[in-house]
Amino acid sequence: MTAGGRSQIGAPVRVSDPALPKTLDALSRPGRRAYDLPALDVPEGTIPEEHRRAQAPRLPEVGERDLVRHFTRLAQRNFGVDTGFYPLGSCSMKYNPKVADAAAAMAGFFRLHPLQPESTVQGALELLWLFERAVCEITGMARATFQPAAGASGELTGLLLMRAYHERQGDPRRRIVIPDSAHGTNPASVTMAGYDVAEVPSDARGLVDLSALQKLVDSDVAGLMITNPNTLGLFEEEIRELARTIHEVGGLLYYDGANLNAILGRVRPGDMGFDIVHMNTHKTFATPHGGGGPGAGPVAVTERVVPFLPKPLVERAADGRFFWDHDRPESIGRIHGFHGNFAVLVRAYAYVFGLGGDGLREVGERAVLNARYLAERIRSQYPLAYPGPPMHEFVATAKPLRRHGIRAMDVAKRIIDLGFYPSTVYFPLIVEEALMVEPTETESKETLDAFADAMLQAAREAREDPHVLHEAPVTTPVRRLDEARAARQLKLRW
Amino acid sequence: MTAGGRSQIGAPVRVSDPALPKTLDALSRPGRRAYDLPALDVPEGTIPEEHRRAQAPRLPEVGERDLVRHFTRLAQRNFGVDTGFYPLGSCSMKYNPKVADAAAAMAGFFRLHPLQPESTVQGALELLWLFERAVCEITGMARATFQPAAGASGELTGLLLMRAYHERQGDPRRRIVIPDSAHGTNPASVTMAGYDVAEVPSDARGLVDLSALQKLVDSDVAGLMITNPNTLGLFEEEIRELARTIHEVGGLLYYDGANLNAILGRVRPGDMGFDIVHMNTHKTFATPHGGGGPGAGPVAVTERVVPFLPKPLVERAADGRFFWDHDRPESIGRIHGFHGNFAVLVRAYAYVFGLGGDGLREVGERAVLNARYLAERIRSQYPLAYPGPPMHEFVATAKPLRRHGIRAMDVAKRIIDLGFYPSTVYFPLIVEEALMVEPTETESKETLDAFADAMLQAAREAREDPHVLHEAPVTTPVRRLDEARAARQLKLRW
Amino acid sequence: MQFAPHTEDDVREMLDLLGLSSMDELFSHLPADVRLERALDVPPGRSEMELLGDLGRLARRNRHADELVCFMGGGAYDHYVPAVVWALAGRSELQTSYTPYQPELSQGILQAMFEYQSMICELTGLEVSNASLYDGATALVEAVNLARGATGRDRVLVAGTVDPRYVEALETYGRGGGYGPEVLPMECGVVRAPDVGDDVACLVVQHPNVFGALEPIRELFDAARDGGARAIQVFDPLSLGVLAPPGEVGADIAVGEGQVLGNHLNFGGPYLGVIAARMRDVRRLPGRIAGETVDVDGEVGYVLTLQAREQHIRREKATSNICTNQTLIAVAASVYLAWLGPDGLRQLGEACAAKAAYAAQRLTEVPGVSLTFEGGPFFKEFALSFDRPAGEVQAALVERGFLVGPVMGESLLVACTERRTRDEIDALGEAMKEALG
Amino acid sequence: MQFAPHTEDDVREMLDLLGLSSMDELFSHLPADVRLERALDVPPGRSEMELLGDLGRLARRNRHADELVCFMGGGAYDHYVPAVVWALAGRSELQTSYTPYQPELSQGILQAMFEYQSMICELTGLEVSNASLYDGATALVEAVNLARGATGRDRVLVAGTVDPRYVEALETYGRGGGYGPEVLPMECGVVRAPDVGDDVACLVVQHPNVFGALEPIRELFDAARDGGARAIQVFDPLSLGVLAPPGEVGADIAVGEGQVLGNHLNFGGPYLGVIAARMRDVRRLPGRIAGETVDVDGEVGYVLTLQAREQHIRREKATSNICTNQTLIAVAASVYLAWLGPDGLRQLGEACAAKAAYAAQRLTEVPGVSLTFEGGPFFKEFALSFDRPAGEVQAALVERGFLVGPVMGESLLVACTERRTRDEIDALGEAMKEALG
Numbered sequence A, B: 001m002t003a004g005g006r007s008q009i010g011a012p013v014r015v016s017d018p019a020l021p022k023t024l025d026a027l028s029r030p031g032r033r034a035y036d037l038p039a040l041d042v043p044e045g046t047i048p049e050e051h052r053r054a055q056a057p058r059l060p061e062v063g064e065r066d067l068v069r070h071f072t073r074l075a076q077r078n079f080g081v082d083t084g085f086y087p088l089g090s091c092s093m094k095y096n097p098k099v100a101d102a103a104a105a106m107a108g109f110f111r112l113h114p115l116q117p118e119s120t121v122q123g124a125l126e127l128l129w130l131f132e133r134a135v136c137e138i139t140g141m142a143r144a145t146f147q148p149a150a151g152a153s154g155e156l157t158g159l160l161l162m163r164a165y166h167e168r169q170g171d172p173r174r175r176i177v178i179p180d181s182a183h184g185t186n187p188a189s190v191t192m193a194g195y196d197v198a199e200v201p202s203d204a205r206g207l208v209d210l211s212a213l214q215k216l217v218d219s220d221v222a223g224l225m226i227t228n229p230n231t232l233g234l235f236e237e238e239i240r241e242l243a244r245t246i247h248e249v250g251g252l253l254y255y256d257g258a259n260l261n262a263i264l265g266r267v268r269p270g271d272m273g274f275d276i277v278h279m280n281t282h283k284t285f286a287t288p289h290g291g292g293g294p295g296a297g298p299v300a301v302t303e304r305v306v307p308f309l310p311k312p313l314v315e316r317a318a319d320g321r322f323f324w325d326h327d328r329p330e331s332i333g334r335i336h337g338f339h340g341n342f343a344v345l346v347r348a349y350a351y352v353f354g355l356g357g358d359g360l361r362e363v364g365e366r367a368v369l370n371a372r373y374l375a376e377r378i379r380s381q382y383p384l385a386y387p388g389p390p391m392h393e394f395v396a397t398a399k400p401l402r403r404h405g406i407r408a409m410d411v412a413k414r415i416i417d418l419g420f421y422p423s424t425v426y427f428p429l430i431v432e433e434a435l436m437v438e439p440t441e442t443e444s445k446e447t448l449d450a451f452a453d454a455m456l457q458a459a460r461e462a463r464e465d466p467h468v469l470h471e472a473p474v475t476t477p478v479r480r481l482d483e484a485r486a487a488r489q490l491k492l493r494w
Numbered sequence C, D: 001m002q003f004a005p006h007t008e009d010d011v012r013e014m015l016d017l018l019g020l021s022s023m024d025e026l027f028s029h030l031p032a033d034v035r036l037e038r039a040l041d042v043p044p045g046r047s048e049m050e051l052l053g054d055l056g057r058l059a060r061r062n063r064h065a066d067e068l069v070c071f072m073g074g075g076a077y078d079h080y081v082p083a084v085v086w087a088l089a090g091r092s093e094l095q096t097s098y099t100p101y102q103p104e105l106s107q108g109i110l111q112a113m114f115e116y117q118s119m120i121c122e123l124t125g126l127e128v129s130n131a132s133l134y135d136g137a138t139a140l141v142e143a144v145n146l147a148r149g150a151t152g153r154d155r156v157l158v159a160g161t162v163d164p165r166y167v168e169a170l171e172t173y174g175r176g177g178g179y180g181p182e183v184l185p186m187e188c189g190v191v192r193a194p195d196v197g198d199d200v201a202c203l204v205v206q207h208p209n210v211f212g213a214l215e216p217i218r219e220l221f222d223a224a225r226d227g228g229a230r231a232i233q234v235f236d237p238l239s240l241g242v243l244a245p246p247g248e249v250g251a252d253i254a255v256g257e258g259q260v261l262g263n264h265l266n267f268g269g270p271y272l273g274v275i276a277a278r279m280r281d282v283r284r285l286p287g288r289i290a291g292e293t294v295d296v297d298g299e300v301g302y303v304l305t306l307q308a309r310e311q312h313i314r315r316e317k318a319t320s321n322i323c324t325n326q327t328l329i330a331v332a333a334s335v336y337l338a339w340l341g342p343d344g345l346r347q348l349g350e351a352c353a354a355k356a357a358y359a360a361q362r363l364t365e366v367p368g369v370s371l372t373f374e375g376g377p378f379f380k381e382f383a384l385s386f387d388r389p390a391g392e393v394q395a396a397l398v399e400r401g402f403l404v405g406p407v408m409g410e411s412l413l414v415a416c417t418e419r420r421t422r423d424e425i426d427a428l429g430e431a432m433k434e435a436l437g
């Protein structure tokens, strides 16, 4: 396959009107319009002059056809799971079932106002009630809140729950322990929760260094925040000891659910000793990530943390009626303006209840099988950062290519030309030239083999023809972009 | 802009998995599946052995994700009005409003069985009743049938109506007159209606040769079938004389509605003397053409032809109830298995009632303005085939480029590389190197100018660098295809 | 609404270039006596939100198949349409494109056509198909035209158990084609093999027939073959996971209603005319046909082929006048058939047959209800007789939340798709009891 | 359902390569005492058609805004969503993509972000925006964090007319941030300018406020500026075709709920956290920001920029912990804003204001109904008081087909969007008369 347009296997047709401007602003023509509103059927309103806007905003003036071609073009310049393999580590970019979109498209869901009287939203409340039971069973927890709009929001919620819990014990604490391999949102959330970060190193196995942890913890430690499998894709085999260590000093364990996909139906955070768990529905439960969001980050907790959950929670009355329970005196309050990302939760519900218990377990199995298989296929050129058996994802390193002047990013860019979305690169930070690969369970062996072949080809080229990697990508709408310039000469708007 | 992939302005991202097979059949793996059906909740059925299928059909065995990527890839290899300018002459490829799709997506429409009792489909019947009134007003006719699934089906329906009409007069006739510039469906429909074609030549103006017509017609002529503006985009200014000529011998006038867009709200076929009219909703009324169909071809007629319309028709009872009237003894019978392409008619209804009377008139005006403007912009290089002022479309010729060894098709292919869908070529047949261009009213001046510039560039290249045209297209997923081979070495299936 | 993007400046600049001063001048050469000197009497335009409001009110005046449990048949069926089908077939690059006259820009549609043809051939056990016809009834008309052309014979024999709307269509189109279908008598729900003389162009049999019953199809088509006529089967695509395919039972041409292949009920359209035939008749097939070929660089691609059959080339000598067809519905059918695959197709067929059998047994337990035709095997549909007019029963069932039918003379058709549950069937039984009680 | 494509052969071949003989071995290194030795107690899987059946039943247990006429406000509004918005924002290449970590493959999302930021700046009259936050309430929390960081001050003054849920959110997040919002007293529906000492980080004002009323916004923000505090406005994006934009009335930071920008009610989410600020605060902004740049060939392209603010780089020192945001909702907002354009925005704002004014007048003609706050100007929403508990009135109105609210203490909020017609408003008046009669 060459850089030539047409000879790319599977090249799409070129989008039209090359001579026309490419931004909405440049497409704008005074007096052109797409909008179309009914004629006013009441007397004019009376907004006082001093409150009126003097000058109209410079919004684009375009026709509906302009809009359609513009955004169709933008869409075709974007790569999604529906276009191809997307093995972005830590993101669980699995296939997003269309049935979930159909569920969210029911007027009985998307046409509901969040503050409608309970009598008019019994179906929505029941859905949340049922889904809460399911996520609690999956995580081994007692109750859950659906307010957090994403994983990071779940983290902060969980940490505020820890704070409330400790304050309730009359012993506010100051530190949260996180491993050096943690995702950036973990320390950031710790700060926003008003705690200090205490970082525990990973040991030679890539696991939390237990003895280091034991030295670290004291009665000022509010809790430990980890994901398991960890961000290296390795299972923290000493999880029970880690939990004991924290619990012994009265701390709580927070489970970052980003990697829950690996252990669905096999291991439950609650059974590992975790007290608080968030889930990323846009990872584990296959809700579309929308190019950045929306997602949802439900948080489930054990009994002792339940009193502090955000309010309201959905409860079922004796007569079977569902209602919002606002009467939660110890609640930390409100994490979201309303009830969280409901339409995302509907999709997640469809996924969980569509698969059922056995289906969920199979998801985890296949996710691990795919990652293990792919790691094995490429390890000759991209050694694993740590020896242990990877779970749903693995972290390899491109270090061996360094001596050919090739960095992990060069490999990633070459992979683009070979037709795939690349893996995550340079994360976790503790691995040099990290390539973090998460194929997910929804990819076929053929796809894994094709990707492995591409990775091996890139390694060969690194030795024989590094130029190809440095030049890459050459088959994309734009080539490598000048990020330094973007940050230096800020152009953040028209 | 070059032939290179990435440097094409607006190039989309390349579709993934280049190493994977590109047909559903090749993607198939024994045991892989997308389907998912409920467990059987009744006893097994008992189909007798002698009726059973011995061997399963070789349908693809693929996962849902395979399906999604395959068809997403196919879609991206296809050019539509939503991707760009599509000035295909005689096809009225105008923007298809999204609101019409939203209307057709209402469960109250798409979940109706065609044979439901009338009491359960009052809304659908009312919609058809209202729409029938509207199309009759637009065409100046008395009643209409919605059974024909497309224009050609409308033509055949109309010709069968003529036959029934004449037989009723006790004077079956044998010939239908059509101009030499007619669309291929016209003569084909004439044959299927059991008539012989009598072809009337066009005169130097590109209009029906009136004196030739007068010579041609006699009492054996059942009718004249034309479109006005005709397929050259010219208005038949002598339409009243043409009508008189046919009516004098007792014939009927059939209006091919493919070009109705030009005269919406300005001239009505009924007022020109036509007795029978079909409309192409997928042209005039902006319903999407779906890469070939579905469309709809409603047929409207004057009073004297009403008795013969297909049955049933929608009627309104004294109490306001709508019902299917099957009691039509003189009806020609049934043209479609049910009521025609209802979901397409819903879209057409949305278009017509959304625009309203004035909006429709404006559509015609702008369609003509765009065509006239574009013709003017390129006539220096692509002279009009006939001198008269074009209406909603025009037929130019690439003949001047012949001496550079360039054919109309070469121009079309080059236009593809320049980012547009080309015009219709080699139709009408009476024009050498015909380029039949129909911009439609939904295109902006900027788009017309960009297209005109591309056409002029192609003409320049034809003189200076004809090779570029012969090589074209080079920016598409495939280049010029071997049609002779396709017809010789038939490969019509896996 | 208004979708023309012209600003006042645009209009002026464009008129200027044309040397015109008003829109009216664009039409000044039109004879005065044909011009409409008044505004069209169509209600004033509506904004999008008003328009959808109006349409929503009309839609709510219908009682659709999510409100009423649908046991209706007669050529259109409430099979389940997976979400993936229209998520893909509805993609706008496909939906807003025209017939692929420029193959380089239409490889998506062309390949989809090719794959559709391939799957229809696999399904029917025949050799060639096309890119779709309007619907099942018009597909039959085209098949009859093909048979008459291919045999040079006149007469058209039609089993008395073929859907009456299809027969009506043959009568209508026969007025132009110059033939009248001859309907063979039905005997207890099926037909007997007729003698097929050397003036018979084709024998048309629907199998499963309009009552859902299985015909002695092989005998019937043996008779056709022996008489040198084309054997034409009207088939149900979703029966072919279970039933022997047309190609195996002796059909020369198979036509069917493709609505069941991932397409919504849509109050009767757009549906899908499916046709398949043997290679010897390929040059007589109507409509578009996609073929595989290569480009100048040897890359595989797809084109419309054998166009010499078609109206735009052959004009009055064309095999058919069809131009616009139902391509997008065929694309949806491709997604659906690939979603089902061979196993899904069989499972689905078994489910329909099993539920229909259960329903027939369950419903005939209701006093006053009997099978119109005792004994014979059927697929997913059957006819019931009552001690009163079927129309009354149908109306009473609507009141109880069930769509059943259509009414055929004294009988009421009942169809079961994979979608109908045992509970729904039992509930229908109860409702019938009430209705008849 | 099941979406893993593995055939039995695949599984075997893959296990073989790994030298394993069963799936269980993939997990054999997990400590026994944490393994779940039973099946999950989640109901068995459902087929797609069963699942949508279940969900349909749940959906039908709700009475949605097409069944009841929606006059509800309180931060979410029933504005019309044009069909084109989700036809485009819902395209699967956008919907199924992740945060654009590889810009070459994500130019679509990145450019859409850039255009969204641009339009938000135009709308608010401020200088910089971002690619979205979770929703209006959390956007306010982030704005307060920004203000506290930028000023190095502690106190957070909040007008008593700010939506109580937003105040509640500030209290919740304040537990971590180490502050408690101080609520300024309300006087007949608006607030007075407070004295802003040099320990005050920010003054938060909602304008139009939670009752829909217009605040003496300039005075309030003058006080903030004079006190050296950041002026934070909670705004309604659809008010800005009519009302002076935050940048003009003195806001340093503007936050709002973007649900109204082409997004459905969705029972409260996903919504859109809109934020805009002045350039001096750009390095303290939370979340993703798209910037324009060029590629190695000088072609214009877009990237995520200023990432040094963000958690994946700055970790515990990041300006926020946000990672996944609401990008796709922002894309929909871009389509919607471009659909409206400047004229549409103004027309829409005028329509809301006019209908609200008409409704206030019409409804207060009903005996026993009065405006909670007489006289002051309001935009599209207002509060009514009754001679009985507002909750009773709300319930009685539901029975008569109207959604009105929320209840705020003794009052009932009534909101009018461009969607509400005079007839609906008059009908609501009649219904209230009955309800109170």
Ligand SMILES: Cc1ncc(COP(=O)(O)O)c(C=O)c1O
Pocket (backbone or CB within 6 Å): A090, A091, A150, A151, A152, A153, A183, A185, A186, A227, A231, A256, A258, A259, A280, A295, A297, D322, D323, D324
């Ligand atoms: C390990 C880990 N933790 C937390 C997060 C943050 O989740 P979200 O993006 O949903 O806020 C991510 C997301 O990439 C993650 O990979």
Ligand SMILES: Cc1ncc(COP(=O)(O)O)c(C=O)c1O
Pocket (backbone or CB within 6 Å): B090, B091, B150, B151, B152, B153, B183, B185, B186, B227, B231, B256, B258, B259, B280, B295, B297, C322, C323, C324
């Ligand atoms: C002039 C003319 N007549 C008839 C037709 C046939 O209409 P349809 O394709 O809807 O059958 C067309 C379609 O291109 C046409 O352009």
